[in-house]
Amino acid sequence: MNSDWLDLKSKLNAIFYALSQNINVFDTSFDPEIRVADPRFGDFQVNGVLDFSKKNKKNPRELGQKLLDVAKASEELSPFGMELSGPGFINIRLAPDFLRKWAIQFCGRCDFSQWLRGKTIVIDYSSPNTAKQMHVGHLRSMIIGESIQRMLRFCGANVIRDNHLGDWGTQFGILIMAIKHEKIDVFAMDPETALDEFERLYKEGVTLAKEDENYLNAARKELVLLQRGDGENFKIWEAIGTASYRTFEEIYRQMDVTFDHVLGESFYRDRVDSVCEELEALKIAEKDRGALVVFHRDHGRFREQPFLIRKSDGASNYGTTDLATVRYREENFHANEVIYVTDGRQRDHFQQLFLTVERWFVAKNIPVPKLKHVWFGTVLGEDGRAIKTRSGKSIKLKQLIEEGVSRALAIVVEKNPNLSEWEQKKIARVVGIGAIKYADLSQNRTNDYAFSWDRMLSFDGNTAPYLLYAIARIHALFRKLEISPNREYHLKPMAEFSTPEELSLARKLVNFPAVIGQVLDDLRPHYLCTYLFELASEFSSFYNANRILGEAEDILKKRLLLCQFTLHVLETGLHLLGIETLEKM
């Protein structure tokens, strides 16, 4: 069996396509649409005969029969049971002997690094504003972005992780004004509390500016000075940025999130003017009500709703920096694709940005990278509204993480009082943070989701602890046998899988590549979560019903192979989600 059999879904698709081309009623437009089937009917299913028949006004059962006849005569498909069923599906079932060979071949060798080879993908995620603490609103971009990034990398893409900080906004005028007003020495601040202090100063500044126009004007002046590169203001701004990033880094360290570049909005400050000039010269942008805007005449909504790229006071905004940023990513990183991970409220903005980039790059004869907005819904509290503390403030990420870890610790101490304190703490950290991440990733990102400590740490159901527990049990088994589950892929059982649990688990393992493919297509990590949970459930049923220790060598070997493969997939899967795993918990 060579390596293309790893991804059975794609392999079968290719085989069925090739076969169809020898039958005169099919043409090149035929797509077999192989899918993972409901286990009641088979392991895989040819779905495309129905579509093709509909488009070509043919009888689907008849076409299905023709394809089936050819398939049955095919040497390559001889290991599979096949039948025509329902309105025109072909069900495909994998024989136990095939499953055994497949498992021997690919255990520990699920390598997808050819899938995206040669692609350069810039991914823009996390991207908090400086001068503020990260709060719960920053959670999803970080978690979802990190997971997607890992999957793209795993599949061989050249991934460039860029943290596009909001570090050049108009908030700095007010903030600097307040800092000067209160005569704060920003260079001598306690790093622990600096961000809280900036937040307080900002609020103070807003209040002052509202009450007294002199302060408002002073703030405007400070902003202009900063933007012109005034020495003192620039140093203050830099100090704010440094203090901010120091606290962000602590969160990233805890969340195991890393970046290749941190090119915030300020990085593009000298490029925005030329963007505006260029777009105006190309007649893509026009002046309207004193601002420079882009309309998209052939778009239903954006013919009226403008994309603002320069405010009437002459200042640029985030439309401008985002344009300059795409240009930079194309020019310097040679990005084939740029992925933005932000919340769904920015969908209009990104649609307008993408349409504008397309017109701009086409006009300048620059290759247009594929631009994707990976958006997500809001984190909701118990009341079904955006999550807040009892006093109505947003929840700081730092506190959220601390609470997750301390809740996990309480459970670990209760369940495993004999472990050392050091081990308990380590487990609590992995479980607590894993639970937060998994709760977010396990549901469709485009829906809002309800945040609940009790549910994510319940240790039952589709949660990180359940998966981590399954992993810990497999490790315990290998420890008992004194063999390494990671290095030795030498188990070559001669006995076929025979119990219902063995077969069911082996069939689940076969689907792993198809799931990764699905995640890549839609950039929705919850497909992987659903799969991992189902795999862990299958494993637990298997492990409960089929003994391993003390069994005869044939049986021992085939069951160990399943354990080893399951472990490998669960660990790989969780790492792709950005979640650490444990050998003991």
Next chain:
RNA sequence: GUUCCCGUAGUUCAAUGGAUAGAACAUCGGUCUCCGGAACCGAAAAUCUGGGUUCGAAUCCCGGCGGGAACGCCA
């Protein structure tokens, strides 16, 4: 007002136009001379509403009802 997203068991979520709508939690009932009980097995329980499209609709289209969001100088 215009536009977008969403509405599935009591609850939290799944379901590429595909076969009998899957899970989990909670509820009720079981399993162990048990390789980690943070486990396993089982029961009951759902597509907001009215039309349409088709071999087939939770999914696509049109109209209601309900929730959320975006709509020019914040990002």
